[in-house]
Each structure stands twice: as structure tokens, then as C-alpha cells.
Amino acid sequence: MPPTRNKGFTLIELLVAIAVMALMAGLSWRGIDGMVRTQHLLQQRADQLMRLQAGLAQWTTDLDAMVQLPNTQALDWDGRALRITRRSSTAPGDGLQVVAWTRRTEGASGQWLRWQSAPVATRADLQVAWTTAARWAQNPGDAEKAAEVRIYALDQWRVFYYRSDAWTNPLSSDVAIPPPNGEKVPGPNLTLPDGVRLVLTLPADSAVSGTLTRDWVRLTQSGGKS
Numbered sequence: 001m002p003p004t005r006n007k008g009f010t011l012i013e014l015l016v017a018i019a020v021m022a023l024m025a026g027l028s029w030r031g032i033d034g035m036v037r038t039q040h041l042l043q044q045r046a047d048q049l050m051r052l053q054a055g056l057a058q059w060t061t062d063l064d065a066m067v068q069l070p071n072t073q074a075l076d077w078d079g080r081a082l083r084i085t086r087r088s089s090t091a092p093g094d095g096l097q098v099v100a101w102t103r104r105t106e107g108a109s110g111q112w113l114r115w116q117s118a119p120v121a122t123r124a125d126l127q128v129a130w131t132t133a134a135r136w137a138q139n140p141g142d143a144e145k146a147a148e149v150r151i152y153a154l155d156q157w158r159v160f161y162y163r164s165d166a167w168t169n170p171l172s173s174d175v176a177i178p179p180p181n182g183e184k185v186p187g188p189n190l191t192l193p194d195g196v197r198l199v200l201t202l203p204a205d206s207a208v209s210g211t212l213t214r215d216w217v218r219l220t221q222s223g224g225k226s
Contacts (some may be wrong), residue, residue: 011176046205055151055213062099077159077170081137094119112154155201162195
């Protein structure tokens with residue numbers, strides 16, 4: 001009987017097989033890693049878009065809930081912050097609140113921020129909250145920062161009022177309501193505009209980049225729509 005030979009792989013064949021398997025594993029890992037990175041990036045952009053949408057919705061809600069009291073400012077833009085006197089966001093019976101919106105530079109980027117006071121029930125407390133909102137926008141301390149919320153990254157922003165059938169700079173019409181004798185005196189304008197335009201310049205690396213414009217119209221002017 002002739003001798004039998006055990007069939008198997010040679011060393012070279014085994015090395016080639018190992019090399020092919022290693023190459024396939026590397027390609028598979030790169031593919032999986034790319035899918036994970038893409039999913040992470042899409043999730044980040046989705047989160048950014050949701051934050052921006054939530055911020056714009058809150059902006060509209062604050063303006064819709066605005067309350068004007070006699071001889072009291074309900075809306076004010078000083079070039080840095082927009083302050084609003086509005087109904088309480090928790091319950092109508094809790095009184096009023098002061099909210100403020102501003103942009104603050106932090107490092108090399110800017111942030112769109114919102115501040116909200118606690119509900120107030122007296123005119124004196126309302127004035128304190130109004131003054132605190134202005135201080136928060138100018139030079140906030142730890143106490144003021146504790147009540148702020150970061151909304152979205154922002155390069156710059158502008159606000160316009162709609163008055164006399166035109167969008168204008170709110171600061172250009174900063175005169176008080178004429179007294180009974182008809183003579184105008186310097187001071188805050190207590191007359192609400194018919195609309196407010198918000199123009200945001202968003203960073204190029206954000207989920208939504210470029211310029212975004214949001215118009216709000218007073219409910220009495222729009223028949224209940226904003």
C-alpha cells in the first residue's frame with residue numbers, strides 16, 4: 001500500500017489567509033467607526049436644531065404673554081438686551097415675571113441667553129426684577145447667572161420694532177408718551193410696537209448657519225395669530 005499524505009495548509013497559505021482576514025477586519029472597523037462618527041454628528045446637529053427651535057418658541061411665548069401695566073414698561077430694548085414683562089409661566093394667579101434676552105461673548109464665541117425672574121405680586125418687586133434684568137445683561141453676578149439659560153451659539157443679533165408701517169431701530173423712537181399739554185419729554189416709550197423682528201446670525205459650524213429672521217406680531221394686530 002502506498003503511504004498516505006495528510007492534507008492541510010502550507011505555512012504560506014496560512015500567512016496569506018491571516019493577512020486577508022486582518023485586511024477585512026481593518027476595513028470593517030473603519031466602516032463601523034465611520035458609521036458611529038456619522039451617527040454622533042447627526043445626533044449633535046439634531047440636538048442643536050431642537051435647542052434653536054425651543055429657543056425661538058420660547059421667544060414667541062414670552063412676547064405673546066407680555067403684559068402692559070399703567071405707567072410701566074412692558075418691553076424695552078437698550079441695544080444689548082430685550083426685557084419683557086409677562087404673565088407668570090407657572091400659573092396666571094402667581095403674578096408677573098420679567099424675562100430678558102441677550103447675547104454674551106464667552107471666549108471666541110457668543111451665546112444667546114435667556115433670564116427669568118421669580119414671580120412678583122407688587123409693583124415694587126416688579127421694578128426690582130426689571131432692574132435686575134438690566135444688570136444681568138450688563139455685568140451679571142453669580143446670583144443673576146443662576147437664573148439664566150443658554151439657548152444657542154450666536155455670532156450676533158439685532159432687534160427691530162414695527163411702527164408706522166416700517167421696521168425701525170427701537171432706539172430711534174425712544175421718547176415718552178406726550179403729557180396732556182402735548183409736549184414730548186425724553187424718557188422710555190411706553191407704547192408697544194405692532195411687531196418685533198429678531199435677526200440672528202448663526203455660526204457656520206452649527207446645525208443651522210447663516211442669517212435667521214423671526215417676526216412677531218402683536219395679537220391685537222394679527223387677529224390672534226403670531
